[in-house]
Amino acid sequence: MDAFSQLMTGFAGVLGWKPLFYCFIGCLWGTIVGVLPGLGPLAGMVLLLPLTFGLDPASAIIMLSGIFYVAMYGGSTTSILLRIPGQSASVIPSIEMARQGRAGPALVIAALGSFVGGTLSVLGLMLVAPPLANLMIAIGPSVEVVLMLMALGVITFVSGGSRLKTAAMIILGLAVGTVGLDKLTGLPRFTFGNLGLADGLSFTALAIGLFGISEILLNLERSEAIKAIRPKLRDLIPRWKDLKEATPAIGRGSIIGFLFGIVPGVSHVVSTFVSYAIEKRFSKNPEQFGKGAIAGVAGPETANNATTGTAMIPLLALGIPSIPATAILLSALMIHGVQPGPLLMTEHPDVFWGFVASMYIGNIILVILNLPLVGIFVNLLRIPYGWLVPSILVISIIGVYSVNFKGADIWIMVLSGIAGYMLRKFGYEMAPLLLALVLGDRLEENFRLALTMSGGSYATFADNASLIVIATVAGMLLILQGFAWVFGYRKSVADAAERT
Amino acid sequence: MTDSRETPHDAAGQGAWGRPMPARTGEIAVAIALLAVAVFFISQAALLDFGHIGLPGPGFFPFALGVALALAALMILYAMVRSPDEAAPIYVGHRDVLVTVAALAGVAMAFEQADAYLVLGTFMAFVLLLVARTTWWRALLGACLCMALVWFVFRFALGVRLPTGSFWSGLSAWLPPMFPVGLS
Secondary structure, three states: OOHHHHHHHHHHHHOOHHHHHHHHHHHHHHHHHHHOOOOOHHHHHHHHHHHHHHOOHHHHHHHHHHHHHHHHHHHHHHHHHHOOOOOHHHOOOOHHHHHOOOHHHHHHHHHHHHHHHHHHHHHHHHHHHHHHHHHHHOOOHHHHHHHHHHHHHHHHHHOOOOHHHHHHHHHHHHHHOOOEEOOOOOOEEOOOOOHHHOOOOOHHHHHHHHHHHHHHHHHHHOOOOOOOOOOOHHHHOOOHHHHHHHHHHHHHHHHHHHHHHOOOOOHHHHHHHHHHHHHHHHOOOHHHOOOOOOHHHHHHHHHHHHHHHHOHHHHHHHOOOOOHHHHHHHHHHHHOOOOOOOOHHHHOHHHHHHHHHHHHHHHHHHHHHHOOOHHHHHHHHHOOHHHHHHHHHHHHHHHHHHHHOOHHHHHHHHHHHHHHHHHHHOOOOOHHHHHHHHHHHHHHHHHHHHHHHOOOOHHHHHOHHHHHHHHHHHHHHHHHHHHHHHHOHHHHHHHHHHHO | OOOOOOOOOOOOOOOOOOEEEOHHHHHHHHHHHHHHHHHHHHHHHOOOOOEEOOEEOOOHHHHHHHHHHHHHHHHHHHHHHHOOOOOOOEEEOOHHHHHHHHHHHHHHHHOOOOOHHHHHHHHHHHHHHHOOOOOHHHHHHHHHHHHHHHHHHHHHHOOOOOOOOOHHHHHHHHOOOOOOOOOO
């Protein structure tokens, strides 16, 4: 069956009331967490993760991915209407346009760009993932180890903060992942006779603690009075000139987002800054950038959402998450007994194609929720943060407890929340830790398996297939470094981090 | 009603009770904590079967990671000790953060012992009162409404059973039979 007919089967599965409902809930929650300052896509996904345990795998991934790509856009609503940066990826969208009283057109162009970028990236996912998965079926554990090490290496390399701290977080994540029974021998490690630790530390508790709780604690320290712009429906309509200027920028943003989406770590941040820099270079009026140029909104916003589809390619085709959001999806799928990777499309075609179809639908829901209904979501900003905090924490506590019904998991959540809060205060990133935590188990298992199969020869990690992988990733890094050299994105990322 | 966002604290987290800590001291403290974690992993992994370099046992990977973490922590420590202390101080001990952490620790302690709804309701009211700085009756009303919603979503719609602990069973034994209690 070709990709098109498979996609139609996916649509047939998704167009029932149940998947559509969960897709809508995911998009709605994504909009809410995207709009609320301080709650990003990741915290939103992590907080809702426990609620997906009662769902079938397709509905769970549809709901969680809906949160991811819609919240990626929701951050722009905040930055435009509050004239403050929301998510790090939406720092660029011209706050200046809002200052000039053109928040409405900025919102529309951002939403259209997100829709086009998101839809094209799903098309890319649909076309690239199946052949890549077929290619990867033949690979052995040694190549998988090389792939995972390269992914973690790239995260360290492209990190916006200190590389040494990022490396420390990756190692810490891998080390924490070893707690529990050893997969190959069944021997307990670091369990101290506690049977509850046999399965390792609860990923959900750690993820909610490291991302959700630490985020809330950090936000409690910030307390700015919020005054949002409330655009009327008629103010949303952009001028013809705006559309004409935005169209090529949207096209370029789609390509940039697609290409950078596959880079592990901070793909959306990188693609956003590179897109902004490219638009400035291409513009006939570069002096207008930072003063309300529409291309400065259209390009980066499109690139931001175009990464969401391609970021799924490593997860679905290789089973390796490249960004924390896909790590959450991986964890959700594994809880449901579905192993993402080369065999996903043959063993669970309903999950893969249903997910692809849902992303098309989700992108339409994104536009519907974020344009005509933007006024409703802006009202959310009137809810005092002090009221949101206990509500979010109550959901987190119940969510963490309901995974294993163990009170100890609440302790893990609280303690990892405090640790995450302190680490983040001193510039340590949580994303590499989370990715390493997810990959650690498989990395060790495949590493030892590969050595066993090769009779203890480390040369197995340098066979032809491994060398091809290394060459490909090194080539990608060289291209990325070239972009960084030309456009200085690292400086931009650091500047943005400072501003946020 | 006053809300924490309207209270002009600051962006660096000083607020009430916030104490400045020199950035370098904090960085050194975090690096030492990482080193302690690394030493823990090395010492515990050394008790496991190490295998050999060609055929690693269960202790090999954690041991290697412990060593790598220790090296990374030492490098951070070295860099921090040598760097001049010029960065702006980092504020720790923000009142709202301390209150929330204390409330969370209370929930973790009492969640399985007492009734989950009672614990979460108390937590909600406590945080609303001290962090949202609302009036006591609003905090109480908010907590009751939230618990009703939680019961509807988790117990009724999703079928999640939360622990009842010994609180309600103790209460129902004490009350006459005409007052049956027990939400969960």
